[in-house]
Amino acid sequence: KSGAVWLDSSGTTMATRILITADQKIHESANPVVMLKAIKNETEISASREAHRHAAAAKIRSFKELEDKIASGQVVSELDYSQSLHEEYAKEDGFYDLSFTTIAASGSNGAIVHYSDADPEVLLREGELFLVDSGVQMLGGTTDDTRTVIVGTPTDRQKQVYTKVLRGHINLAMQKFPEGTGGIALDALARSHLWNAGLDYGHGTGHGVGAFLNVHEGPQRIAPRGADEPMKVGMIVSNEPGYYEPGWGGVRLENLYVVMTADGLPNHPDGKRWFRMDPLTLIPFDTSLIDWSEMSEAEKGWLLDYHQEVWNKVSPMLNNDESQWLWGKCQLPDITISA
Secondary structure (H helix, E strand, O other), X not given: OOEEEEEOOOOXXXXXXXXXXXXXXXXXXXXXXXXXXXXXXXXXXXXXXXXHHHHHHHHHHHHHHHHHHHXXXXXXXXHHHHHXXXXXXXXXXOEEEEOOOOEEEEHHHHHOOXXXXXXXXXXXXXXXXXXXXXXXXXXXXXXXXXEEEEOOOOOHHHHHHHHHHHHHHHHHHHOOEEOOXXXXXXXXXXHHHHHXXXXXXXXXXXXXXXXXXXXXXXXXXXXXXXXXXXXXXXEEEEEOOEEEXXXXXXXXXXXXXXXXXXXXXXXXXXXXXXXXXXXXXXXXXXXXXXXXHXXXXXXXXXXXXXXXXXXXXXXXXXXXHHHHHHHHHOOEOXXXXXX
């Protein structure tokens, strides 16, 4: 049929193009729906915050249960934990499904960035890292988070690597930036402490996330190359630096953040607004893996504030035993969060 055909060159295949007849006009431009999905409105952001509270409560319960089982001498496999986590998610109001297959990678399997099939034969062992990347589709939003925890007592090297990854995560999370800044400019913030130690990771630092839609959804991303869509207020993006070493394992620490305006800064010389990232994910980091001698006061302050927010927003959703466990996980050395 004659008429105009709208094509988005970033996502149109050649097979689609050859179907267009000579009497059809081509309007080549970005798909307007993409940006409407990427920039969440206040209702979507509020619903996403609630979805993340529920997802956090479930994952926190799963980690407590895991710790209790290991302390009692039970044998736990990757698959055991993955199934247990799914069960905890399913208890939450608004749960619809997982947003992707849970990555539950023990020991050396953590070095496989997108390890997907939790193995019933791979057991969680003393002294090994356990990387859990998971998310859910709640009726109010889509979640995606990663925590790496230690089974037992960590080695000095495990603490050194974990701390560098965490400091990179915090570095990006604390950064304020002017309107018009894209992900390429932000990416190195998460890598700097790793780079200074001769370490790196081979994936992007962050991806956009939908609202009860795709867990990977652009156009925004944080990566050293590729499309560089400027961050906009209302966009949700992940912050997930990591380190992976075959035969040793992996560390990845991922939160989702929503871009918001940053107050209290002088006016930008070009009149641009200042932006910041506000956390959606509400799960404590494993403080037993932190080398506190490497942490700056600003980094400790950010972590304290973050753990305080985790406690304030998630503890009311837990029973007494679970909330006491969370209380312990939110403490920093010589610093106590407020009850």
